[in-house]
Amino acid sequence: MVKPVGATRLRKAHFGYNPAMAAKIIDGNALAASIKEQVRARSQQLKAEGRVVHLAALLVGNTPAAEMYAKRQAEACADVGIDYELVKLPADARVEQANATIDRLNQDESISGIMVHQPLPQHIDSTALLARISAVKDVEGVSPASLGHLLLGTPLNVPCTALAAVECILSTGVSVRGAEVVVVGASEIVGKPAALLLSDQRATVSICRSATRDLAGHTRRAQILIAAVGKPHFIRAEHVAEGTVVIDVGINRVTLPDGSKKTLGDVEFESVAPKASFITPVPGGVGPLTVAMLLRNAVRSSAAGQKQH
Amino acid sequence: MVKPVGATRLRKAHFGYNPAMAAKIIDGNALAASIKEQVRARSQQLKAEGRVVHLAALLVGNTPAAEMYAKRQAEACADVGIDYELVKLPADARVEQANATIDRLNQDESISGIMVHQPLPQHIDSTALLARISAVKDVEGVSPASLGHLLLGTPLNVPCTALAAVECILSTGVSVRGAEVVVVGASEIVGKPAALLLSDQRATVSICRSATRDLAGHTRRAQILIAAVGKPHFIRAEHVAEGTVVIDVGINRVTLPDGSKKTLGDVEFESVAPKASFITPVPGGVGPLTVAMLLRNAVRSSAAGQKQH
Numbered sequence: 186m187v188k189p190v191g192a193t194r195l196r197k198a199h200f201g202y203n204p205a206m207a208a209k210i211i212d213g214n215a216l217a218a219s220i221k222e223q224v225r226a227r228s229q230q231l232k233a234e235g236r237v238v239h240l241a242a243l244l245v246g247n248t249p250a251a252e253m254y255a256k257r258q259a260e261a262c263a264d265v266g267i268d269y270e271l272v273k274l275p276a277d278a279r280v281e282q283a284n285a286t287i288d289r290l291n292q293d294e295s296i297s298g299i300m301v302h303q304p305l306p307q308h309i310d311s312t313a314l315l316a317r318i319s320a321v322k323d324v325e326g327v328s329p330a331s332l333g334h335l336l337l338g339t340p341l342n343v344p345c346t347a348l349a350a351v352e353c354i355l356s357t358g359v360s361v362r363g364a365e366v367v368v369v370g371a372s373e374i375v376g377k378p379a380a381l382l383l384s385d386q387r388a389t390v391s392i393c394r395s396a397t398r399d400l401a402g403h404t405r406r407a408q409i410l411i412a413a414v415g416k417p418h419f420i421r422a423e424h425v426a427e428g429t430v431v432i433d434v435g436i437n438r439v440t441l442p443d444g445s446k447k448t449l450g451d452v453e454f455e456s457v458a459p460k461a462s463f464i465t466p467v468p469g470g471v472g473p474l475t476v477a478m479l480l481r482n483a484v485r486s487s488a489a490g491q492k493q494h
Numbered sequence: 495m496v497k498p499v500g501a502t503r504l505r506k507a508h509f510g511y512n513p514a515m516a517a518k519i520i521d522g523n524a525l526a527a528s529i530k531e532q533v534r535a536r537s538q539q540l541k542a543e544g545r546v547v548h549l550a551a552l553l554v555g556n557t558p559a560a561e562m563y564a565k566r567q568a569e570a571c572a573d574v575g576i577d578y579e580l581v582k583l584p585a586d587a588r589v590e591q592a593n594a595t596i597d598r599l600n601q602d603e604s605i606s607g608i609m610v611h612q613p614l615p616q617h618i619d620s621t622a623l624l625a626r627i628s629a630v631k632d633v634e635g636v637s638p639a640s641l642g643h644l645l646l647g648t649p650l651n652v653p654c655t656a657l658a659a660v661e662c663i664l665s666t667g668v669s670v671r672g673a674e675v676v677v678v679g680a681s682e683i684v685g686k687p688a689a690l691l692l693s694d695q696r697a698t699v700s701i702c703r704s705a706t707r708d709l710a711g712h713t714r715r716a717q718i719l720i721a722a723v724g725k726p727h728f729i730r731a732e733h734v735a736e737g738t739v740v741i742d743v744g745i746n747r748v749t750l751p752d753g754s755k756k757t758l759g760d761v762e763f764e765s766v767a768p769k770a771s772f773i774t775p776v777p778g779g780v781g782p783l784t785v786a787m788l789l790r791n792a793v794r795s796s797a798a799g800q801k802q803h
Contacts, residue, residue: 312646320638329629332645333638336690337621337682363705371693373646380701381645384680387705389712392689396672396696403698 208461211353211432213470217477220352221265224477227484228266238487239268240298240324241290245283245305246276255302261476267483270296276306283309287317297487298324300479321490324482327374335378338385341489342482347378349474350411350432354383357463359409359430362387367403369393369420369451370413375434379411400424412451422456431457431464434471517770520662520741522779526786529661530574533786536793537575547796548577549607549633550599554592554614555585564611570785576792579605585615592618596626606796607633609788630799633791636683644687647694650798651791656687658783659720659741663692666772668718668739671696676716678702678709678760679723684743688720709733721760731765740770743780 228238240262244255255271262269272290274282283305290299299322305311315323320330326342334341354361366388370376376392384390393403395414404410404424412420413434425431435451450467458464465471537547549571553564564580571578581599583591592614599608608631614620624632629639635651643650663670675697679685685701693699702712704723713719713733721729722743734740744760759776767773774780 312648316639329640329642329646330625330638331642333640333642336641336645336686337638339621363707365707377645377690377693381686384686384701384703387703389700389702389706391698391700392693393698394693394696397698398672398674 208431208458208464209357210458211356211463211465211470213349213353213465213473216352216356217473220474220477220481224267224480224484225265228487231484231487232266236487237268237295237297237490238266238484239270239296240300240483241270241272241293241296242300242302243272243274243283243286243290244302245274245278245309247273251302258476261480262483265480267480278306278309280309280314283314284317287314291317291319291322296322297490298322298483300325322486324479324486326378326482332373332378335381340382342486343382344374344378345475345478345482346375346413346434346471347382348478348481349471350375350379350413350434351382352474352478353432353465353471354409354430357430359463361409364388364408365406366390366409366411367393367407368411368413369400369404370411370415370434372413375413376411379413383409414451416451417449418451418453420452420457422453422460425457425460427460428462429460431461432471433465433467435467436472517740517767517773518666519767520665520772520774520779522658522662522774522782525661525665526782529783529786529790533576533789533793534574537796540793540796541575545796546577546604546606546799547575547793548579548605549609549792550579550581550602550605551609551611552581552583552592552595552599553611554583554587554618556582560611567785570789571792574789576789587615587618589618589623592623593626596623600626600628600631605631606799607631607792609634631795633788633795635687635791641682641687644690649691651795652691653683653687654784654787654791655684655722655743655780656691657787657790658780659684659688659722659743660691661783661787662741662774662780663718663739666739668772670718673697673717674715675699675718675720676702676712677720677722678713678729679721679743681722684722685720688722692718723760725760726758727760727762729761729766731762731769734766734769736769737771738769740766740773741780742774742776744776745781 231238244251259269290296299318315328318328320341323331323342326344331342335343361383366383368376368380371392371394380390380392391403393400401424405426407429409430411432415435417437417439431452433450433452437449439447439449441447448468540547553560568578599605608627624637627637629650632640632651635653640651644652670692675692677685677689680701680703689699689701700712702709710733714735716738718739720741724744726746726748740761742759742761746758748756748758750756757777
């Protein structure tokens with residue numbers, strides 16, 4: 186039996202085996218809707234105060250997929266009252282052109298947030314371009330300065346997927362302080378930032394990776410488990426103790442034997458859910474929250490940037 | 495029986511209990527001397543190529559202790575052929591003055607590295623001032639951009655104490671890949687950077703902190719243990735398994751019952767050394783290496799900065 190969990194905080198879960206306990210599904214769509222509602226109220230408030238709430242997204246080149254993604258993003262921004270502007274450069278734009286565009290957006294006081302659509306054409310160094318974005322306007326939280334502020338424990342903007350994973354954990358009401366957290370996957374935009382965020386909340390955090398020798402030994406000790414490896418059904422029942430909070434960051438498109446396509450998480454939901462206290466589904470878990478976190482960063486950037494004036 | 499270990503690499507240690515194994519002391523002074531020798535050769539080479547190897551250190555206010563420290567630093571730089579300049583501001587210098595000084599040093603092409611003596615007067619926000627230092631010149635590796643590059647896995651300069659701890663580990667010849675590393679203490683300049691560096695070298699890293707519930711349970715699983723909590727003799731024999739590599743970052747000045755002062759590490763050396771495979775003493779372990787790492791960062795900054803021209 187699984188019960189849906191929305192934006193409401195539940196009673197503190199007790200760790201350890203409890204035969205009466207069934208996994209509660211963390212409903213990412215419901216949580217995202219609740220956060221978007223807060224973002225909508227905040228952007229209205231900021232605009233009423235005469236502040237700019239304006240996200241500029243840089244798209245270099247244009248594939249149908251990127252155009253579609255940008256269109257959905259424009260709709261998501263419109264939905265919560267964030268002005269959105271797609272800044273396009275041709276696929277063969279020179280590095281200097283891309284740099285100059287970021288510099289212009291940094292200086293433009295009518296822009297409160299900046300993001301860059303990925304992937305960039307191969308001739309443009311993504312890290313170097315992102316490093317140009319001013320930390321206050323970096324709504325994706327991916328520039329070196331943004332990540333450095335996170336490491337310093339004084340975060341401005343934090344990578345959205347890591348925030349989404351942490352938001353899922355907080356929605357359960359389970360106490361993070363002193364909890365055993367295991368993060369599987371040490372990526373720059375999920376594993377490492379999530380580990381730092383949860384360590385700052387006084388969890389004991391272990392970061393496992395492909396070279397980890399006794400993965401199940403680690404994951405079975407977890408009270409909170411974040412799977413962010415990008416391998417379909419990598420985490421199975423044998424990796425998880427009874428009562429664990431399981432956060433699945435994976436979004437893996439796979440082709441089934443019959444030729445159809447399906448999106449699978451890093452966690453084998455069917456076998457893990459009966460043991461978990463809380464679990465995110467894929468799709469419908471971390472994914473929708475990631476978009477909501479970008480919007481929340483955008484209003485935060487707006488408020489933070491204009492505090493500085 | 496303890497045997498000194500210098501800069502030479504030893505055979506790969508095998509983990510697990512070995513009654514014939516006695517702790518080998520990691521000799522930080524010998525390692526530091528070896529690294530200074532490399533730095534000396536590198537700075538000579540850079541200068542022969544017409545490059546600037548010039549460290550500027552900002553000192554705001556002047557206590558006798560800070561002046562003494564700066565004098566020792568000048569000597570350490572002179573010893574390895576790094577030009578050193580102490581830039582002094584009065585204790586009541588305005589924030590704008592300190593900012594302008596950093597900006598000037600950033601732009602000055604005759605300066606290849608910048609550092610700031612701590613502590614700063616209370617009216618100056620240390621994080622904000624350090625954030626102004628250009629990432630290439632930030633020899634202490636403590637600016638948000640430097641720490642962000644570390645998190646991104648593309649480190650420029652890394653905090654010296656974290657580097658020193660990792661250097662001690664590498665000196666043992668023990669393989670880091672897949673090793674169980676436990677870091678006790680989650681500070682911005684030691685615990686977190688050391689955890690990231692070792693995770694990037696494919697270790698499984700756990701970060702424990704004061705809220706950790708079963709500290710000994712974690713530390714006894716460690717094959718490599720870094721103690722960086724700032725509490726004298728916090729790690730004792732019961733925290734350590736046989737064969738562990740123990741790195742003690744603590745430098746705690748304590749007053750003994752007879753009124754005399756002594757420097758103690760975070761590790762109770764006497765009880766832990768007989769179980770450890772390798773151990774750093776305090777003093778004479780991580781400490782001397784930290785200074786050597788600053789000098790190494792200084793020549794790296796010099797080389798990196800001038801590659802960009």
